[in-house]
Amino acid sequence: APPAGTAGAGVRQSDPATAQLALPRALPAPASATPEPPHTPASPAQGPWHAPAASPAQGAPHAPASGLPPAQAPAAARQPYAYPYPAAPAALPQQLPAGPSPAPPAAPAPGRRGLLTAVAAGAAGLVVGGGAVLALGSDDQAAATDDKPSAAPRPTVPGRAPEPRWTYTHPATAPVPLTAGVWRDELLVLTGTDRATALDLRTGRARWTSKDAAGAQKVLAAGDGLCFLAGPAEFLWLSSKDGRVEHRVRYADQFIDVPGMKVGPLTGLTGNVLWFTGSHTVTVKAPKPKKGEKPGKDTQVAKAYLFAYDVVRREEVWRTAVPAGRDGTPAYRLTAVRDADVVLAQDAATLTAADAKAAKGKALFRCFDRASGKPLWNRQFGSVSPTAAALGDEEGRLYAAVGSGLQAFETATGKPVWTLAGPEGSVFGTPVLAGKLLHTANRAQEVGAVEAATGRLAWRRSTEVPLGGNAPALTLSTGGGTLLAADSTQVTAFATADGRRLWKFQDIGAQEPKGATVSAPYRVLAAGKTVVVRRERAFYAFPVA
Template sequence: MGPLKDGDPRRCGPYTLLARFGGSAGAVRYLARGDDATTVLVAVAPAALAELPAFRRRFAAEARTARRLAGEWVPRPLEVAVGAPPLWTATPYEPALTLGEAVALAGPLPERAVRVLGAGLAETLARVHATGAVLHGLAPGTVLLAADGPRLTAFGALGAAESAEAREGGHLSVRLGYLTPEQAAGHEPGPPSDVFVLGLLLAYAATGTPPLPDAASIADADPDLGAVSGELRPLIGRCLAKSPGDRPAAGRVAAVLAPQGAAALAGGGWLPDRLAGALDEQAARVAALDAPLTGTAPEDLDGRTVRVGRQTRREPAPGGPGTARPPEVLLPPAPPATAPAPPVPAPLSAPAPAPAPGLTRRGLFTGLAAGVTGAVLGGGGVLAFASGDADQPRTDARPVARPRPAVPGVPPRPHWAYVHPAAGGGALNAAVWRERTLVLTSGAHTAAVDLATGRRLWQRADAPSGRPALTAGGRLLVVGAGGLRSLSPEDGTAGAPMPLAGGLRPAAVAGQAGDVVWFTGTAAARTYLVAYDAARGEELWRVQVPNGRPPHIPAYEVLALRPDTLVVRQDPRSLTAAQVKAAKGLAIFYAHDRATGARRWFRPFGGALPGGAVSGDASGRLYAAVAGALHAFDTGTRRPLWRLAGGGPFGRAEVRGGTLYAADRSQTVYAVDPATGRARWRRGTEAAAGGDVPGVTVSTSGRTLLAADGSQVTAFGAGDGRRLWKFQDAGVRAPGGADISAPYIALAAGTGTVVVRRDRTFYALPVE
């Protein structure tokens, strides 16, 4: 943090700038306070560069990408000003250090911190790569370390640039701070290029030194990973493979580093004490600012260009380019100022621009690689852009909408809307596969929709399923007439049915935990509950359970998991008359040994009914809606724990981040302590009471709670219950169209996105 300089702006929109706070070649970051006393970071583009049409287009494009990726590890833009100079964006301030600052202050990070860092970044890259795009935004100065996890602050070549400068004729020259083997060979980068740079960053974080310190070693040498811990070394080594095809996908990197997710691994603190203390000191300094800093005191290290390698050169090959510095690859100059501005793409279409004349993408990256000097991650190169540049690296294929400030209380604009065609086959089920794909299953077909763009990827009639798809063992799985089968996420190609002995035919999935899937199936006129390891393709156990009331095959639901026990309930439709009579009309819950499947006990809990709303959590607690109240039971001791009175029947509860969320028919949403039932907050949705009980869904980040019923979706801040916005659609818009009676349903779809469904229409909404 340093003082403002002469020529620095003093105010941007509603924000008063207080101090410099680092930045990049494309923008200087400032600490600022809003008129409402909120502390924010404002990134302002250099005035000289902001005059270039090419710079303005790129700055705006990367700001749009930041909006689309906003979520767990990407700060949410509060305001964006890109129409004319000055260009600036504002994001919430939270204490953080750049990766370069952290390593300079405390040395190499411990293994757990490296895992959280890598998993968080890889989770974001996976969302970008799902579209086939490349981020171009990783560098020691663009990755921040905050108390709850990493943050990414650059969303394209401009944000990660080591330098950017205007050239004659309206050109923009951008020098990147990294190089990949494919770029050194003259090929254009793809998603594996981001994974390579991620590997460089993780090795640097784990050792404090670069594994490939210069361009020559990036192109030809094996990485020096001797100081990387044994468990991390193989994964980082695969990320740094010379061939892009040998590198793991970003999603796989995230899964290996943090199988439970980066947020869960970071829980309880993930940074060394020295860095945590530095964040506290920074927060105190920022809180003490009550007027702009001025003067000539030196600025703190901002990590913008952190040198982690030797400044050596790669000598040109005999007969090759003879320059010692990468050539300035310039595109044609910008059009005259009187030329009409290119139109902003319509919200529901994003056609790819035509290539710029006179320069191919291969030519661009061949020029980038020649004679590269060592830079941020051991190599670097120059890109040049002009107005209308067609080589803008796409970081997200979502349709581009005009940036607009967030308006409190107003629902955000959906990224996309998708209407699935009616094709018979019974109910349409929806599930999300690895934060990349919306998978729709029915008795007629299975289809996949790209979560980034809303475009249908494929539809297959040879793998229908009347049940929602699931993810286990890294696979996309469906249960249908052909058994338990894996589908290719890329094109829907169905694999062979997973091996099951004795002619067992899966009927319905009961639940899953990690790679293990529990389902019911039939063989020789008998019904079984089965545990199956989907990663190894191996049955763990099967136990016989009562056959259901014909023609129904019993479907069980896993409600609660203890370390040694799983608790299930049979669906009411398949209960026989004898079962109903024996239970005296109450729901019967069964406990099975997780290792062997042996039944341990069966019993009712309170007045829970067979079709009543019941859920559970990893602690083994059971939450049951009974007669206008929500009851909690301990499945270990089988004793009641607490009772929460409501204004009508409760729906199914959900536990996330140490809080239980539930709603009742009075349209009241509750957040309570799951151990004691003590209320943390309660708010109404303001929908008419007496209708559907809202279903509750917590966003992937855990920061937003959505209550969806028959009339609307209401978003609340999960932590404090503040009402954020409400969402409705217009239903069938055609004159004389039928009314839609289907309720709204919300699906957590990954960091920063929730999918809202109404009948066969799906909307992707940005959320915290």
């Protein structure tokens, strides 16, 4: 989620300046390259570790003597697209120019805790442009109270993932984190069934843990120095410094007219206002039987509401009744937030059988007045299905996957505005807005950018991941210069300006206990000029533009 709400726009904060990624056209290559020593892949059972600080004596990493592969895959390897494929940016040179041969740096002794990362499926050795293998190691354990930032990353080699600012592996003895969220570009908060753990985003070191926040959803900013989390039975406000509970509001105490309220997944947050759904069960008495008839039985009925809640003032703003979900509480996706209203779509998995039948295979979008919660309209758009990815903007447009294409609609009328064709048989995932551009991804493992107003294609590139699976999940860096596509195979970084592939990252060393290899998809969180890549228990912080 987007965090934002996961589907809605979130508030972004600034971060101290760091070195930006650059993709030079050519780099001098040494006459020879010294291979890096082998390392043992890290095991989550060993606990967290941190990348060693760069030493001037070590020098910069070697550029390989071999040439760079083309920036794009050969034409024969591409899919036969039915739409025009835009021209690629200027390709990197096939052979790096020769240069003076610097003395190879002293290779550090491999540590017992190693990290092996690869930047292309099947890559072996250190290769740039199309893939890379990076070996790091450290035996040092930093004190949890040490909040000094890690050393600045060494220069980035084209095609190779930048050196992580820090890495963290959640202990294997603890349950896997259920959620991961960023608090004000300062903390990475992981919430599991037994506790919440906050990591300093500059260093990756644990700042605090809290058993009070076990099982909580997301993490949101709630005033100066406070982290807000929604637990199974209460709202919590924790100190960002030490995780101490500053405020606690139990649902049973604040929502006394909704006894036994069950809160669904949080819908989204804009400013100080959080939207969420809740439900409870009421007893409906059977009507009084007529003379000679047997008395009927009382029935249990679920009542559901959409709430707007101010997380700073800790009070309800409004609530409005909505249809109950399959298990009582419906789950909504925050599709659009405008000045006057909000547009939501219900998660297909929470539709009742009757609602699913009435929808006739189409998604139903609901619009509510932002100030009062008054329902404004319910509408279907074209043939958009309940499971289709959708996103709205402040201009009154709705973008949604339809068949193998992506369509834009006017939310006021439901009329289509434009259609972007995709590869036959593919499906678009949830797009990401960035100013006047809409970034897209589809199951053909393509990432692109189109003009939001017209649908004109600006660029489209392949992640070079084997076809299959869902569309990559897109995350835009806070600075807007880097677009990251995450799937079950890798994370691929693109320059938003022209679609250049900057680097790829694979965590092929992470393993679960007893040697079971991690198969979870990659996920990305943006925080200032850092993105945190997650794969199950393992977390890596990379610098981005």
